[in-house]
Amino acid sequence: MTKNLSKALGITTATSAVILCASLSSHAFAMAPFQASYQFSYNNKNLGSATRTLSQQGNNWTYKFAAKAGGIASATETSQFNFANNKITSQKFTRSSKILIHNNTMNINFNPSNKTISTQKDDQKRSFAWQAGVLDELNAELQVREDLKNGNTLQTRYFIADAKAVDERRFVKQGTENVKTSYGTFSTIKVVLLHDKPERNTIFWLAPKLDYLPVKVTHNDGKSSYGLLLTGYSGKTN
Template identity: 30%
Template sequence: MKLLWIVSAALALATSTSVAAPDAFQASYTVSAKGLDMGIMNASLHYDGETYTYQKTTKANGLAALLSGDTLTERSTGKKQAAQLIPEQYLHHHKNKRKDRKDEFRFTTPTQVEGTFDGNAYQLSVPKGTLDMAALELHLMEALATNQALNYRLISKGKLRDYRLRKLGKETIEVPAGSYVCEKVEVIHDNNERETTLWLAPKLDYAIVQVRHKEEGDVIETRLKQYQ
């Protein structure tokens, strides 16, 4: 199901080489499309000594689960050095009744990557500080807190990609977890066929509170249900 892939991509939007590591947390989100409840996403960041694990698991529910059995697991693991998180391994596993697709890689050095996407092996030379699509969310939180530029490099589907965002100002929104004053940010896409907007709450150390993605006339929303 395309829904979970879009949710994952929409939520993955940052990189930096000089940000501070966020505190450990757990969060859950509702996922809806066309006004219907489609799934739930659980996210958690844990530390174990000098290592970190950030994992997100999204599962379809209700009718969507019966029709597709869709699940998406995304995980970034790496080192915590002083105030920085340095990714080492990444997994993106999207599975349903029709397909079982993986995107996984590891940094063999700070500028070399080995991985497989959809069963095809690849190697990349990348700039130092390049991130995976999960770890970059953690860097975005601190980038907003410290007013850094939102221009990013990351690896996705076996390729090195650029992401750019821009701030749209403050906005107060209501989500299942409550009311939050948020920093509103949009992704700068290469075409006008897609729109991705994020709301991040300073009260929660700039955790993502809501994401709205528009594509081909469809609107998918991910909204915070619980955070601790």
């Protein structure tokens, strides 16, 4: 259970690209800082809380996800990146999680100058070829959101780096759905992240009214499931 709970606390997601003219993208559809809070659940039991925070300093952006499950477990993920012309350029990704006395860490450094991506998961270090447009597990969600905002179209493929390699992923729109939260009821776009294994699925409900923020996220992995449900938001609205 502790292994699955660690994955649950590290829940992240996904999003990238029809480019509008520069004046339009820098105005109504520009990426904007925000903070959101969530109820975290594991196997349909409310265990704790989580936050998503996007901050900006010039063209440098930081996206942070943090979750706690009582005094049992905690996890933090941070993505640093640049953003221009509706495209994210990854710089660095870090993850740390703690279950009781067990700690796990992962770091990814994107190095376009020497065309490599360097990773370290706990004590295991790797390096593999860099390629343009590669995202991390956290900022992929932001890229999907920007793609939906700027044309309502998702890319056919998203390339996401993990500790071992760059994997090709697909995000698929599955219509619209109303989602009720303690913060309000929202009309959402339902987006599914396709996994290699049929028993796994991750679903995001993105609310256009809240700048395509995920107001609900669920992940099923065989016998375990976990999710997030919005409890508060401060940021851009449409």
